[in-house]
Amino acid sequence: MNPETTKELLINMGPQHPATHGVLRLILEVEGEQIKKCTPYIGYLHRGIEKLSEDLTYIQALPLTDRLDYLSSLINNVGFCLAVEKLMGIEVPERAKFIRTMMAEMARICSHLLWIATHALDIGAMTVFLYAMRDRERLLELFEMVTGARLTVSYPRIGGVRCDVSNEFLNELYQFTEEFPKKVEEYETLIDRNRVWLKRTKGIGVISAEEAINWGLTGPTLRGSGVYYDVRKIFPYDAYDKVDFEVPIGKNGDIYDRYKCRMLEFRQSVKIIRQCIEKLPEGAILAEEAPEIRLLTSPLKINKDDLQFEIYMEDKKIEDFIKKFTEVYVSVEASRGELGFYIVCDDSPKPYRMRVRAPSFVHAAVLKRLCEGAFIADVIANIGSVDIVLGECDR
Amino acid sequence: MNLIEIGKRIKDKFPEKVLWFRCFREECDITVIKEGIRDILEYLKKTPTLEFDYLIDLTAVDFLGIREPRFDVVYHLMSIKHRHRIRVKAQVSEEDCFIDSVADIWIIADWFERECFDMFGIEFKGHPSLKRILMPEDWEGYPLRKDYPVSSDLGDKEWKAYKELKELSKEWKINES
Numbered sequence: 288m289n290p291e292t293t294k295e296l297l298i299n300m301g302p303q304h305p306a307t308h309g310v311l312r313l314i315l316e317v318e319g320e321q322i323k324k325c326t327p328y329i330g331y332l333h334r335g336i337e338k339l340s341e342d343l344t345y346i347q348a349l350p351l352t353d354r355l356d357y358l359s360s361l362i363n364n365v366g367f368c369l370a371v372e373k374l375m376g377i378e379v380p381e382r383a384k385f386i387r388t389m390m391a392e393m394a395r396i397c398s399h400l401l402w403i404a405t406h407a408l409d410i411g412a413m414t415v416f417l418y419a420m421r422d423r424e425r426l427l428e429l430f431e432m433v434t435g436a437r438l439t440v441s442y443p444r445i446g447g448v449r450c451d452v453s454n455e456f457l458n459e460l461y462q463f464t465e466e467f468p469k470k471v472e473e474y475e476t477l478i479d480r481n482r483v484w485l486k487r488t489k490g491i492g493v494i495s496a497e498e499a500i501n502w503g504l505t506g507p508t509l510r511g512s513g514v515y516y517d518v519r520k521i522f523p524y525d526a527y528d529k530v531d532f533e534v535p536i537g538k539n540g541d542i543y544d545r546y547k548c549r550m551l552e553f554r555q556s557v558k559i560i561r562q563c564i565e566k567l568p569e570g571a572i573l574a575e576e577a578p579e580i581r582l583l584t585s586p587l588k589i590n591k592d593d594l595q596f597e598i599y600m601e602d603k604k605i606e607d608f609i610k611k612f613t614e615v616y617v618s619v620e621a622s623r624g625e626l627g628f629y630i631v632c633d634d635s636p637k638p639y640r641m642r643v644r645a646p647s648f649v650h651a652a653v654l655k656r657l658c659e660g661a662f663i664a665d666v667i668a669n670i671g672s673v674d675i676v677l678g679e680c681d682r
Numbered sequence: 683m684n685l686i687e688i689g690k691r692i693k694d695k696f697p698e699k700v701l702w703f704r705c706f707r708e709e710c711d712i713t714v715i716k717e718g719i720r721d722i723l724e725y726l727k728k729t730p731t732l733e734f735d736y737l738i739d740l741t742a743v744d745f746l747g748i749r750e751p752r753f754d755v756v757y758h759l760m761s762i763k764h765r766h767r768i769r770v771k772a773q774v775s776e777e778d779c780f781i782d783s784v785a786d787i788w789i790i791a792d793w794f795e796r797e798c799f800d801m802f803g804i805e806f807k808g809h810p811s812l813k814r815i816l817m818p819e820d821w822e823g824y825p826l827r828k829d830y831p832v833s834s835d836l837g838d839k840e841w842k843a844y845k846e847l848k849e850l851s852k853e854w855k856i857n858e859s
Contacts, residue, residue: 330816337801338825342832373707500735500762503790516762589706595686596704599693605702608749613706616758616769618738629758631743640826644739644758652793681816 295323298663302331306409306667309677311651317663325658325666327651332681340641344582345371345445348638353439355643356679359398359622361430362391364443369524370617370628371445374587377576381526381568383447388526389563390433390442391619392556393460396467397426398622399549399556406546406671407478410487415477422470425463432456446577461564464557471553478546488543492657492669495540502656503649506624507548508673512540518620530562542672549674582636587613612639623647623674647680685710688732688768696722701773711769716755719772720782726759726768727787734759734768737784740794742774742802746828751775753804757784780805801826818843 301312310331316324336355340348352367353360365387372379379387404419427437433452434440442449478484494502499512509516517534519527535551537544589610596609611633618627624646631640650673657669689703689712699718704711714722726734739758746752753774760767774781783806785792795806796815803824806812814821821841823830 330814330818333816335825338830338832376707501789503737503788514762521762521765522767594704594706596702597689598702599697600701604749609702609704612745614711614769615707615709616739616767625738627739627758629739629741629756640743642739642741642756644741648793648797649790652790656789 294318300666302328307670308405308675309680311670311675311677311680313654313658313666315658315663315666320662320664322658322661322663322666325655327654329648329651329677330681332677334682336682337641337643340638342637344636345638346578346580346582348641349445350439350441352643353441354678355645355682356398356621356623356626356647356676357438358401358676359391359394360439361394361442362619362621363626364441365391365525366617366619366621366626366628368443368445369619370615370630373615373617374613374630374632375445375576375578376588376593377446377574379447379525379574380571382451382570383572383574384526385529385563385567386448386452386572387443388530389460389560389567390430390448391525392559392563393426393429395622396553396556397423397430399553400426402549402622402671402674403474403478403546406668406674407484409667409671410484412478412481412484415474418470418474418477422467429456429460429463432459444573444577447571447573451572457564457567460560464561464564467557468554471550475550485543487664487668488541488546488672490539490541490543491661491665492542492672493540494653494657498656499540502653504624504653505646505649506620506622506674507545507552508624508650508653510534510548511537511545513538518618518625522618524617524619526563527559529566530559532559532562542668545672585632585634585636587632587634589613618644621646623650623676623679626679643679643682645679645682647675647677648682650675651677651680685766685768688766691732692722692726695725709767709769711771713754713771713773716772716774716781719755719757719770720784720787722770723757723759723784724787726770731764733761733763736760736762737788737791737794738767740784740791740798742798742804742826744802744826744828753779753802755781755798755804774804779803780807782807783809785809800824803827 296317298315301307302310312328314326315322336351352363355363400419400423404416407415431437434442494512496512496514499509513536515536520534532555535548537548614631616629618625627644629642630638633639658666693700696718699714701713726732738760741756743754751773754771757770795809798804799812800814800816
């Protein structure tokens, strides 16, 4: 390149940009077409969910979690409920566990469908967009049948789920699982043989397994690099230890492998849903110990064996402190990665501190690494491939 | 290795630095003084049988009026290989509101620490660029501290850019009528 004719440029991309999937802003330092440095700026969608929840009771805080990752809101609810259930030490009835698992996988398919639609659209494979939207619509209607809402469902409850599923719903869902794998193949014929797609994804945005762990990636973005880590398998919750499924992992850690992982996850999700329908036990959907809607006291219940501690300092008050402030960290495999809830509980009906460990936050950070040395056109492909939702990222 | 054993091991290795450890429903947390945090985390990451190679989360908790020192900086670590998790907490007081950065041990700590600084005002010594991340750069106060109000009416303490916008909107309304 001739140094006299090229000079470094600063390009501002976003926060209002159709390909950033929300309000993400990137400052790109470019030299010609090549990116020297990429700095992501976030916070445009910060609503202070962590702060707000400190002023609400546990039950009132549940609908807030819908607004984190609004594309798979049910999984957020499940994560929050699991955390509070762990604090309370209540066991959810089997039927509720299976329903949650089934609906969570539906939410995962929904979210992945929107991802494939927009990601492909960004890279130039436009056809798949409407196909994916068509199938997503079917799932959203199924959601509406049970929960009454399409996106922000607030369906799980602390100790179970809100209402039971009908046979009509199960029949339709079963039919969906029969038809859906063929449709995934349909997408693949649209994308996988598309030469433009392959050129723009293979070998682009490569991140090695070691680096991916150091960057804290989770979900399909991590598994694309060949790391076997899935919360559903390693720290099973709900009914995931009772259904049979595989965790697809990639090899090269490029955009194509991450795409492939998600495409295989479609099939695994369908498999899980079918097993859930087949194995769905009869029984209650809400635990008997589930808290009342009007929560007046702390839900925390501690048995003597639950809490063990050893103190190595001399302070009389500290024992009371340790007994009063208990905390849990519970994570679920959301469609983007590990979604964790860290709740510190005291003797009031409101959480003392609720922290949300959002996968999108971490994935937005890694854009800096993925885009360095890449071309401007690859930035879009990278943003799509890490699959971020800014509502979750900024909280 | 189970979590209680891990706790014991850290206690044996750093007898001066560990304050207490606690297990609650299969979760273990260990509280340390902030001077030892880097050594302990590095030890946890590099020791072969522990191998906590994954920093899941880094945040803080404010215990205003309940305990001295006021803040806890909370590290959640996980080992993919051994499939265990641990929570390490370091106490930070309000007067010396700083702690060593771990951004060179885990790259992702960079952003987590920035968020922690943004929300709690805890400084991380040795961090490459400690700036606000979620709030605007000219924001005053640290939102997740317990003495920061939840309600949106801050009066004079309102964000400067928002006050200017309000003034502007008044002018526009006058012009309309």
